[in-house]
Amino acid sequence: LLDERARAAAERVRRDERLELARELHDVVAHHVTGMVVQAQAAHLVGRRDPARATESLAGIEAAGGEALRAMRRLVGVLRDTADAPPASAGTEQIAELVERFRRQGPPVRLRLPGETAWPPEVTSTVHRIVREALTNVARHAPHAGQVTVDVSQEPDAVVVEVTDDASGVSGVSAEQRGGYGLIGLRERVEALGGTLRAGPRSGAGWSVRAVVPHGRA
Structure with missing residues (x-):
């Protein structure tokens, strides 16, 4: 009975950690996507006057998209692994x-x-x-x-x-x-x-x- 209770408690901890990772995934991706939207809007405005400068915003969008994809791949792995069942900006x-x-x-x-x-x-x-x-x-x-x-x-x-x-x-x-x-x-x-x-x-x-x-x- 004690072993079973310990296993159940450990599984609750793992589940809570996966939920926390899911919340962090949302925050990280939302941060990068927001930046991509802002840079796309800036590229649209700047491109009318200076098409060459618009490419700088496109490079930023590409970099932010790459960061979002890497974060998703790293965090989603544990959320898919159901068999083994602080703020993201902390530095x-x-x-x-x-x-x-x-x-x-x-x-x-x-x-x-x-x-x-x-x-x-x-x-x-x-x-x-x-x-x-x-x-x-x-x-x-x-x-x-x-x-x-x-x-x-x-x-x-x-x-x-x-x-x-x-x-x-x-x-x-x-x-x-x-x-x-x-x-x-x-x-x-x-x-x-x-x-x-x-x-x-x-x-x-x-x-x-x-x-x-x-x-x-x-």
């Missing part, structure tokens, strides 16, 4: 704000972020969700940690996110409880984008959450 600034809020209430955090980034919206929102969920688990299960590290780095074809703490084992809290259902939903999201997510105890003491999220802009 490094929002991650820094998130960490700062955590610092005011929890253990000290060392943060490392990349410089200028140009990730697709579904990638930036996923990175933000990973950091938020990992810090939430620290606050819930390891508030006595002496140091938490949030490391976000950019590789040629992926974003790597690792959140670690140095807390010793908590009495009565198993590894599964420390992971939580939130990580099940995150794994669903990360794998839908073609990435990987691992969470577990570190050698010696503490916990680590590490995700590799392809950004498709090698």
Whole structure:
């Protein structure tokens, strides 16, 4: 009975994550389509006076259309996979704000972020969700940690996110409880984008959450 309840809870988490992805898909596509419409209107007006300049708007429309199609392909995959059943604009600034809020209430955090980034919206929102969920688990299960590290780095074809703490084992809290259902939903999201997510105890003491999220802009 307990196993069945755990499976049902995990499936609810996956379903909720797919619904969240569907909402993000709507927002991302609506953003790009709106831009395409505006640029098409501009091309129509400018083309009357200067046909050469209108081609600039056409190039923008083509780029926005390509971005929308890539976002759709990356997000729709998990929505079609029924067998395994933060805002999209969140960026490094929002991650820094998130960490700062955590610092005011929890253990000290060392943060490392990349410089200028140009990730697709579904990638930036996923990175933000990973950091938020990992810090939430620290606050819930390891508030006595002496140091938490949030490391976000950019590789040629992926974003790597690792959140670690140095807390010793908590009495009565198993590894599964420390992971939580939130990580099940995150794994669903990360794998839908073609990435990987691992969470577990570190050698010696503490916990680590590490995700590799392809950004498709090698």
